[in-house]
Amino acid sequence: MLVIYNTLTRTKEPFITLEEARVKMYCCGITTYDFCHLGHARTCIIWDTVRNYLEWIGYEVKYVQNFTDVDDKILSRAIKEKTTMEEVSNKFINAYFEDMERLNVKKASVYPRVTHIIDDIQNLIGELEKSGHAYLSEGDVYFDIKSYKDYGKLSGRKLEDLKAGASGRVSLEDFQKNKKRDPADFAVWKKAKPTEKSWDSKWGKGRPGWHIECSAMIKKELGETIDLHVGGSDLIFPHHENEIAQSEAITGKELSRYWSHNGMVKVDGEKMSKSLGNFTTIRELLDQFEPMVVRLFILQTHYRNPLDFSHNSLVAATNSWQTLSDGLLFGYQYGEKLNFKNNPATELLPDLVNRFKKAINDDFNFAGGLAVLFEIAKNLRKESNVLTHTGVTTLSSNFLETQWHTLKSLAKLLGLEANQTTLKIELFKKLTDEEIDELVKKRKIAKNAKQYKESDLIRDKLKENNITLLDMSDGSTVWHYD
Structure with missing residues (x-):
């Protein structure tokens, strides 16, 4: 029986699905503002392999992986490159698929994009507001953290210990201006800035907050409760914690039965970052090493453990x-x-x-x-x-x-x-010109000694390397590639 570690319960548990022989699986995907890096490679390879294994042991798997195509970083890149967020996102989504194909990562069942489900996101926010779990403040809509009594159950963090800004991608100024009721409240809808893409809503022009996106995508593609929610361990808090709060506050049902998280990636023992100069994209890595080498390297370390990339x-x-x-x-x-x-x-x-x-x-x-x-x-x-x-x-x-x-x-x-x-x-890598010449010499010695079996083995070995031998009338032998 398959047993997996559940981050929610902090124990290994038998894997029992909602429906027999079916798995509803969701993986938090990339924010589409840059080329994918080593951390993305690990996440995508690990959960692709998990999906493959589940299918191999008899499950029908619906595997959903999202693209976050609305974000401050995408906007910044669009402004810098004098283009649009859509063009930036499309560029890096295409690059993502190129990288994944090289790493032999199969495509997910569905790839929802934030910009394609704005109506679903707005409907979910409307439900949160109507039920008292969200509130409007100066054009922004925030989730009321205190309205959900189980907040912190995934990460183990206590509400009273959380500090302002801990909810991620939210400005400290919000609380300082008394826009939020509690410093840990997080935005589910953000008032539009003059320079960014926005959508009309009953709260005014704006765009979704980060966390609400995945809740809406899961509900649309997989339903109110799924079997397995996965992603990097850096997403446990605040992203996955906030997903649970806003989803379960509405449905009263558990969002996912199992939560699995892969460990983080380091480079030569250091945290990967552009400021340290050790930030490596997948395509840069694949200029140095074969894709199967990278995939093998990632699978050789247990997925929950940290992984240290180094040249050696x-x-x-x-x-x-x-x-x-x-x-x-x-x-x-x-x-x-x-x-x-x-x-x-x-x-x-x-x-x-x-x-x-x-x-x-x-x-x-x-x-x-x-x-x-x-x-x-x-x-x-x-x-x-x-x-x-x-x-x-x-x-x-x-x-x-x-x-x-x-x-x-x-x-x-x-x-x-x-x-x-x-x-x-x-085969071409295995034999240098010098090595071929040496084998030709050994074959000649074997032939002269009438050790024809040995000489034929050498000839066959070279033939397997797509190398043909020509015995000349003067007793010499020349060779060439087929």
Whole structure:
């Protein structure tokens, strides 16, 4: 049985959904004012993999991830670039999809945008105001924090300990001007500034507050109560705390049965920030490392723990990916020689599958699942070495094919894939011109010694690297790439 850590209860709990075999899942997405960074990469990869795993064990998952396309930062960028918030948002939403495709992150079921659900947001704010949970003050509408008795249940913060401005993205001046009844009250509707995009409402021209957006999107796309709400741990307070307050104040029902949060990302032990000069975008990272290396690196650390990006750690992940990639490419390299049947319905090895599931069923322990994959990959790499040097394997062809299919299937649900295109790239990387010349010399020595089996193995190895040998009439050998 799948057991997950619930931030709300601070314990691991069996995962039991509202509807049998169905999961309603929501992930807080990006604010569309810049290219995605390492923190976004971790969040998106982790919850994409969770969604993949839930589907693999039999759930039908509706996975919703939003875009916040109205925000002060978007406005600032639009002003700086002399364009509109819509154009800025579209630019970075498109960039988001490009980055995610490279990282092998599947698309969510739905991507709601704030600007597309303004009516739904206004209706929700109207309900809050009508029920006494929100109030109008000089064109702004605030949520009355004291009207919701369970405020703080997710983060563990007590209302009396909260200070002015703690509700996030709200100016301290609001309380100082007596606009708010309590310093912890947060805006659900903001009066329009002269320079920003706004919408008409019964409270005057304005735009939504940050927190109300997700509550409205969840209600519209998934209903009043969902199964799993996820995001980075930095969102626990105030964002998710405020989501709970404004949603549950209206419905009287729990917003989500389970809350899961991934740990934060550091760079060389320091908090990532532009001021420290260690702010790295996904696309900058992928200029240095392969996408599968980044994905593997993220999955090797338990999702709730902090993750420290460094050049050395990614180099180590590159070496790890080489091992895994060798295993994933085994059938493409040797399948024909070993008479693999390439039947998609090939049964997987039950012992390995069960160990894989047991690890991941313990609060999405993907690192434990990866240990099983590396075990298979190392076995296949060992057999490839034996095959290269002796022409035979120590295990039967059928068993090796089953191992390979097991590895490919389990790796795929973690989003880790290598294909024949990857194979050609990897092979070209493996052999330098000097190494090819050395193999040609060894083949000539073997032929002269009438060790034809050895010379043929070297020729076949080079052929697998897309290198053709031509034996010339003068006894020399030249080579070229196909």
